[in-house]
Amino acid sequence: MFDFLITFFPRAVAQGIPLLFGCTGEIVTEKSGNLNLGIPGVMYVGGICGVIGSFLYERTLSDPSQINPVLGILIPLACCILGSLLMGLIYCFLTVTLRANQNVTGLAMTTFGVGVGNFFGGSLIKLTGADIPSISLTATSSLFRTTLPFAGATGWFGQLFLSYGFLAYVAILIAIGASFMLNRTRIGLQLRAVGENPATADAAGINITRYKYVATCAGCVIAGLGGLYFVMDYANGIWANDAFGDRGWLAIALVIFTIWRPGASIPASILFGGLYILHLFIPTGTDLAIKELYKMLPYVVTIVVLVLTSTRNKRENQPPESLGLPYFREDR
């Protein structure tokens, strides 16, 4: 049993970290009243921008093993942040400044973002001239996958908790930070007020536009890091088109599942990661088709949570009251 845990748990975590990034980013965004359905696209953009940065950097090196560890991490990181930030700005400009419909804008962003990811991914693949349809950034990936030096020395404890690249810990820190920010700080209080009741927040002197912009852009940057983690750490630096799959939507499911709580999203994302890979651990001999039904679990439990919270009608468990609605002060 314990052996199973030692093999299962780290894989669930690795699978859960991109979801955790996406979920935390979307929670911060939704708390400002913006329902950003562009998150799947943003995560693609975050991933591909990191790939582009590191690809161009690795090309300047005659020997990839000579990679400068600081630059090797900072370049893809900066590219990823910049790309996701731009996506956030597009979304905010359209929905906040121009008050466009959030659902339509979000879906357009997803179309656009996935397109950007696959287009540049495909172009880079063509540049490398490789036979297989993927890009391999082993040198950069090895930097992202560097674990704590004493991870191997501490046995099962190290395997369970210390065997991850630094972005995994960043994800957890960001989730804890977001939880603290939302629940314990003045900014968090004001952000929640913007998402619940912008007219009230406005009357209290809170700059609605600024809060929505900052929260949504920050949310996009966080989500974009999930894309970067997926390529550089989880996928060993190998970009293949569409490899990221539907994880962006799973992150949005996670937001509902955790009832908009970034703290809860840490265990929940590992749980979802576990559900996602559970099929790999079903006893041999079981019908292979069953594993596809296992993959359905995260969505089914999300629906159950969504229905339960709406029937229970507990006020704290509802989506932010003005989620998805544009705000115009002089509407009457």
Add this chain to the structure above:
Amino acid sequence: MQVTKPAVSMHGISKSFGAVQANKNVSLDINRGEVLALLGENGSGKTTLMNMLSGIYYPDSGYIEIDGKRVEIGSPKDAFDYGIGMIHQHFKLVNVFTATENIVLGLKDKGKFDLAAATSKIQQICDTYGFDVDPNQKVYDMSVSQKQTVEIVKVLYRGADLLILDEPTAVLTPQETDKLFAVLRNMRDDGKAIIIITHKLNEVKDISDRVAVLRKGEYVGEMVTSEATTAEMTNMMVGRQVTLNIDRPDPEMKYRMERIRVKNLTVKNREGVTKLDNVSFTAFTGEILGIAGISGSGQKELLEAIAGLQPVESGSIEYNVDDEQVEQLIGMDPLKIADMGVVLSFVPEDRLGMGLVGSMDLTDNMMLRSFRRGTSPLTNRKESRHLAELVVDELEVSTPSISTPVSKLSGGNVQKVLVGREIAAAPTVLLSAYAVRGLDVNSSYLIYDLLNRQKGNGVAVIYVGEDLDVLLELCDRILVLCGGKVSGIVDGRTTTKNEVGLMMTKLGGGDDQ
């Protein structure tokens, strides 16, 4: 206290929303160390004017000075920075937050974010003034009066210099009102400027130093409270009793019968607040029964209860088909009422929100009542088109065509469309709420004429109105509501404006029933 310059001066302020002019060239001074009562009928533009001080709206023209210096109040934040705090009639509270969280919302104190410290400071304020509010209670768990208290504590906590209260006592008990007034007096003596919007003249007498009066968006004058009588204030607010020369044919007594009998009707809203308290009356065929009262006294709930749109706590609403057959309307929805053969027409207060669909054209709006007719799965627009044309012709609706969305029409024309449709159904009961609100003089007279014709046809007309002059000249009898109770039913031909005005603000005083 040396008072040299007014704390705040508003100069020539105008503001309109689309075609509606809410304020027209209003100038107003507020001094430190005084309580100014802002008086005016519903829709006279008091709240809009104050919203421009608190940064919710921005004036179309005119300017604001604070301590003699010209300022721009572009947002609520600007208003805070100038020390202006407003307690809105509709609470500006976040439901899932505690009282404390709501109170500190938007504050930019230096240092650590410390809710515990804020809570104890709030507790202190509450103890000082005797407010009954638990700082850690969630707003959605609070009664209306507790929410109001939170709003007041919020402004006190911020230490505003200019305090604006929009009908703060409407939801408070007399004891709570007394406490509030004691606080306001203390604040006034501290040198703060206070504006209170209220309809209750006794409260104006009780708390204010000066009264400023608005009528139809315009400033009509002011007086020193101690030198004015309640009657003078009423007159200034409602204007002189003017003769409007509205026709009032005598009811046909031959066919007069009881049509709607409301007995002991009690209605609570969703928050559990009693909106109608043991209301009983009878509406007769061939008469116009007026309903007078300050807005929010239960008029809306009364009409919606009769129309089958409002759940009822207790009591009964009986509809007399004829002398023998009596139908109970409680528990029925509009469709069931219609299925019983009761033709009940309803012109609601919120025309585009409830009676009509703004984005649909005239024809489609005519169809709202009749679209189910016939067995075909398709709608038949022919009759509706005829009806639309008829209404446009007869009621002189000014519209480019009958294919124009009604939201593009002016308020008067929207109302003609709605009234026209409701009358076309040949109702036996016609309910109307604020039927002439926002209408020009000609349109108003047209509506009065239509109502009179319905009366002549033997319809029981119930007319909820706000303009007392109109009620006095149009209605056969007037039921006066005050705080959800019937304070009396008077004869429209013999009563006076003052009598009705007084009944609106306090119970009793009727002579009929």
Add this chain to the structure above:
Amino acid sequence: MIHVVKRKEMPLAQSVAIRLGVIGVALVVCGIITAIATGLNPIGVYATMIQGSFGSPRKVWIMLQEVALLLCVSLALTPAFRMKFWNLGGEGQILAGGLASAACMILLGDKVPNAALIAIMFVASVAAGALWAAVPAFFKAKFNTNETLFTLMMNYVATQLVAFYVIVWENPKGSGTIGVINQQSSAGWLPTIAGNKHLLIVLLVALLTVGMYVYLNYSKQGYEISVVGESPSTARYVGIKVSKVIVRTLIISGALCGFAGMLLVGGSAHTLTTSIAAGRGFTAVMVAWLAKFNPLIMIGSSGLIEFMSHGASEIATTYGLNQSFGDILTGIILFFIIGTEFFITYRVVLSHNKGKSVEELG
């Protein structure tokens, strides 16, 4: 200071002109971006795009069929959107319908006559799609459960269900795909008309377009949908049962998505994969929204989207770019159009701090 105020009204001609102008500008921007990416002159870009969509009779037919399929899904979502119910579950409803069709083809392919099989497929796929939409609708009507999120989640439940059956019906075993169903007998394949396999789909969707236009604008149910969408309290005022209308409308919406699933499985792909809906459930949201939920205008907006995607695909093939290029161009065009609505609904007013002069912008 800048203030934003609602416009009173913009003449129809002006708003149409603005929208068309913006689409024009967006196309120019796309052309420039493509020119940069390919080194072509922009005129050549457009020529290639037109070539890709209309270059040969075969391309025209494929284009028409793709427009028809996208249009079918857009029409399906429209009744829900008119009611302000955000049905983002088109993808799942298509998959449910496609799954039902494939099940009939596989299980009954050699048991019943072809005409009966197609009739059964129709009933099954429509019912499956309807069920997939009725579940979120029921909870919306009963508990006001957020329909955007619920329908979204239903997509992935459907995806995994399809993935499950793809393996169950795997052919040949171990391939991980179903392969072409009934390749020999063509049982359950929609008939060709005069040897043209695309024509039937195009005709059916054309009929559906007219039918949906009539349903929404001339039927009693369509009228109820509009009233509920525009003003639930007016609906209550005239005695319309709002929750009944929500469930009924979503059954129609889901049923038509299921029908689209049948067209895909029985009419064009003749197989079932998890990606058979190919994002149409989402693209259709944008198509319907661009057309202001008017079925006739949707012919144009779905045509525009498919033109962009086929044109970009042609550019990609000709110049060795990635196929996803089309998504980027579509995204850019959508951003432009989405942004335009603001300038049609609102106007921006600049007021100077000192003077009273008010200057009006666009």
